[in-house]
Amino acid sequence: MGLGFAVGVFGVLILAHAAYSTIQYRGLLKIMEEEFSGPPMNVVIELLLGFAVCMWAALTVPGNFLSIHPYADENRIVSLPANLDFMIFNHRGKAFPLDLDLKLKH
Amino acid sequence: MVSKTEQSQLDRLENQVDNGGGGDWEYLCLVRKLKVRRSDKVLKYGLAILNDPKKRSSLGQDEWTLYEQVAIAAMDCQSIDAAKDCIKVLQKKFSESKRVGRLEAMLLEAKGSWAEAEKAYSSLLEDNPLDQVVHKRRVAMAKAQGNISGAIEWLNKYLEIFMADNDAWRELAEIYVSLQMYKQAAFCYEELILSQPxxxxxxxxxxxxxxxxxxxxxxxxxxxxxxxxxxxxxxxxxxxxxxxxxxxxxxxxxAKGRNKEEKDxxxxxxxxxxxxxxxxxxxxxxxxxxxxxxxxxxxxx
The missing domain is CATH 1.25.40 (Serine Threonine Protein Phosphatase 5, Tetratricopeptide repeat)
Incomplete structure (x- = not known):
């Protein structure tokens, strides 16, 4: 969690730096009176790196993926709950009372 | 609904608790969450926690939930005394509670005094006519007395009001199956499939x-x-x-005698x-x- 979060912050910083570099580059172009055709190579690499790092962090920090398949072990229902609202007490267990000394002692 | 992972978790915890490996409270919580019927074990381990003042006080507010759980388990195991003691403690704490009133009526049921239990349930229903659990208890009481047709009648009346209650539909289906009224049971299962496909x-x-x-x-x-x-x-x-x-x-x-065109x-x-x-x-x-x-x-x- 801590590591993933730090990596995510680092990725956002890289993206911010890429944006800052682009703005500076455009300013430089304006001074040199050239046309803007695209960001320089190092900014593109920075963008791709920041994107990858952010994506990794976004996929790891919130938690693990859960299966959506109905037959996955977490989703596959193997038994229904006992219908406790309709439970009745005079069942055959009545014939075999527990021989333990069970009492509330206070 | 008990999924495969929850089932194996329950089995593992049950094994651990049976062998004295601790985790009693976690086990009781899981039993409550999954709504499985393990009354003997709940009674044994729940009472052990309740009789230990240190463990009991560490539960905080959950203590009262445990009292309720143990009381019901005790009724299921016919340990009327233990159930009575638990209910008495709850009564002292929540003297006006409907939930405790329900437990007292269930105790009457467990003792077999049907008329008194019926009276208790009707007075509870007078206060709150839409109390689902009390309606269901009346159905269960009819069933416990062997009055299956009465139980069906109550349940049908109940389902007219609370149509979204899947547990009740399932109960009705199971009763119909036990009476071999399969057409009616099929209807109930259709209803269940419709609501939980x-x-x-x-x-x-x-x-x-x-x-x-x-x-x-x-x-x-x-x-x-x-x-x-x-x-x-x-x-x-x-x-x-x-x-x-x-x-x-x-x-x-x-299809032996007929034409075999629909061999799907x-x-x-x-x-x-x-x-x-x-x-x-x-x-x-x-x-x-x-x-x-x-x-x-x-x-x-």
Whole structure:
């Protein structure tokens, strides 16, 4: 969690730096009176790196993926709950009372 | 609904608690969450926690939930004294509570004093006529007295008001099955499938009922519902696989005299047979010969 979060912050910083570099580059172009055709190579690499790092962090920090398949072990229902609202007490267990000394002692 | 992971977690915890490995409170919580009926164990371990002042006070507010759980478990185990003591403690703490009043009425039920319990439930219903649990208790009481037709009548009345109560539909279906009124049971299961289409066990139960009803049309429907169970469980439900085989065999018998134009999906049963054989080979190799003879007697493999 801590590591993933730090990596995510680092990725956002890289993206911010890429944006800052682009703005500076455009300013430089304006001074040199050239046309803007695209960001320089190092900014593109920075963008791709920041994107990858952010994506990794976004996929790891919130938690693990859960299966959506109905037959996955977490989703596959193997038994229904006992219908406790309709439970009745005079069942055959009545014939075999527990021989333990069970009492509330206070 | 108990999923496969929860089931194995429960088994593991139960094993651990039975062998004195601790985790009693976690076990009791899981039992409560999954709504499984383990009354003897809940009574034993729950009372052990309640009798230990240090453990009890560490629970905080959950203490009262545990008292309730243990009281119900004690009634189920016919330890009337323990149940009475638990209810007395709860009564002292929450003197005006309806929930405790319900427990007291249940205690009367467990003792077998039906008339008094009935009176207690009616007075509870006067205060709150839409108390679902009390309505359900009355159904259960009719059932406990052997008055099954009365239970059906109550349950039908209840379901007219609370149509979205799946547990009640299931109870009604099970009662109908126990009385061999399969058409009515099928209706209840249809209702359940409609409200919870992703629960494979309802599909399975519906298919069972249709298969029991018999007749070509019902058998074909049953086969479809067994197939949908397999679809939802990924083929890990042995009963559904057997169901496919039995349906195929029964349809074959019925359709023998007629024209065999509607031989739909002959590969379905061979796939089911293959899955069954693989499953048996993996989990019970010594029973494989039994399976092959059984399948041979159905004349499908």
């Amino acid at each position: 992703t629960v494979p066990l309802y599909h399975l139960a519906y298919a069972d009922v249709l298969y029991t009803l018999g007749g070509l049309e019902n058998l074909q429907m049953a086969k479809k519902y067994y197939a949908s169970t397999i679809d939802l469980t990924g083929g890990k439900n042995t009963r559904a696989l057997f169901g496919i085989c039995l349906c195929t065999s029964a349809i074959g018998h019925l 999906s002959p590969e379905l049963q061979s796939l089911a047979v293959t899955a069954l054989e693989k499953d048996y080979k993996q989990r019970a190799p010594e029973k494989l010969s039994l399976l092959t003879t059984a399948l041979k007697s159905m004349k499908i493999s």
